Structure formats: C-alpha cells, structure tokens
Amino acid sequence: MPKQTSEFGRNWYAVHTYSGYEDAVARNLRQRIESMGMEDKIFNVLVPTEKKIKIKGGKRRTVEEKIYPGYVLVEMIVTDDSWYVIRNTPRVTGFVGSGTTPTPLSAEEIDILMGRMGEAEPKHKVDLTPGDAVKITDGPFKDFEGKVGEIDEERGKVKVMVSIFGRETPVELDFLQVRRV
Known part of the structure; x- marks a missing residue:
C-alpha cells in the first residue's frame, strides 16, 4: 500500500x-x-x-x-x-x-x-411476483383463487385478479390474506 x-x-x-x-x-x-x-x-x-x-x-x-x-x-x-x-x-x-x-x-x-x-x-418482504397463482385465505373472498396483479411492498398490499361471475375483478388484500398455490 x-x-x-x-x-x-x-x-x-x-x-x-x-x-x-x-x-x-x-x-x-x-x-x-x-x-x-x-x-x-x-x-x-x-x-x-x-x-x-x-x-x-x-x-x-x-x-x-x-x-x-x-x-x-x-x-x-x-x-x-x-x-x-x-x-x-x-x-x-x-x-x-x-x-x-x-x-x-x-x-x-x-x-x-x-x-x-x-x-x-x-x-x-413477500415471495410473490406478478402472475403468481394465489389462494385467498381470509376475508370476504376466502377460498377464491386468482393471479397476482400488483404488489405494493411499502403498504403490505397485493392486488389479486379474481374471477367473480365470469369476470376478472381486482381485489386489494393484505399480504397475510393470500398464499401461493
């Protein structure tokens, strides 16, 4: 040196x-x-x-x-x-x-x-990425399945596209309310 x-x-x-x-x-x-x-x-x-x-x-x-x-x-x-x-x-x-x-x-x-x-x-910190298939584990949409649309790590929220009455509908949930399928 x-x-x-x-x-x-x-x-x-x-x-x-x-x-x-x-x-x-x-x-x-x-x-x-x-x-x-x-x-x-x-x-x-x-x-x-x-x-x-x-x-x-x-x-x-x-x-x-x-x-x-x-x-x-x-x-x-x-x-x-x-x-x-x-x-x-x-x-x-x-x-x-x-x-x-x-x-x-x-x-x-x-x-x-x-x-x-x-x-x-x-x-x-969550191990989800947009497009992942998830199952909703809590709340009014419990047991529904959908695909992750957006992830907001700052707020701890995830937007899941759920098929309701044959239509894709975005549902905003807490990270704890979903799990990967």
Whole structure:
C-alpha cells in the first residue's frame, strides 16, 4: 500500500468480508482496534442492516436483514497502521477501491444508508411476483383463487385478479390474506 498519512481525513470505507461473517468481522475489528490502541485512527465499525417483514407459512415476522451482505463499513483515517489492522483481520478480503488504495464512500451514500438503517417501520418482504397463482385465505373472498396483479411492498398490499361471475375483478388484500398455490 502506498504511504498515506492522516491528511486524507476521516472517511467511511467499505471492507469486503466473507459473506455471512459480517458480524464476526465487526466484533473482531472492534477488539483489535481496542487491543492495538487504534481508537484515534479507526472510529466506527458498522454492519448496515434494516428491518423487513417476511411472511412465511402465513405468519408475519420482522427480521433484520443486511443491506450489503459481504461488507462491513469502517469510519477511519487511512494510514499504514490502520490499513494493516483492518486488512489483516480474519475473514477480511480487502477494501473496496482500486488496487491497494481504499475508495471512501461519499457523504451522500452514508446519509442514504443511515436513513435506511434508521427507519422505524420495517419493510414488507413477500415471495410473490406478478402472475403468481394465489389462494385467498381470509376475508370476504376466502377460498377464491386468482393471479397476482400488483404488489405494493411499502403498504403490505397485493392486488389479486379474481374471477367473480365470469369476470376478472381486482381485489386489494393484505399480504397475510393470500398464499401461493
């Protein structure tokens, strides 16, 4: 790595890790920063997650999902020492950037990311796609079958085209009121 000094300033960097090991890498980094006395160069280690609502087996669950699987974000001043500490942490494969020079994330990217992480209301996540055949499990159209027309993940709603009196009619339902056939 080319010689760098603290003149480059404090920035956020994306560190590539083995997928599935993001939390372990973050824990390891925090321990290494403390044990090696790097608190003045490496300030924050973050695994970006957001809450999503998943529906499985007709039950709604709120889950924490990683926004960038395989990546950990680190706020640091890049120096030879801080680069070495991060780069030689177990299960870290490298920094995001060209060659041996890490590329900092822009302030705009960090603001967007922090906004996504700070959202109190979880997003709905459902494994339906337009055109899927579904059966309505609740409400006035219980036991009717139809095809998914539109999906509104923000509101947790799905429009199902149901044949009523020989005519296709759109019916708006909650994700919990339908299941895939």
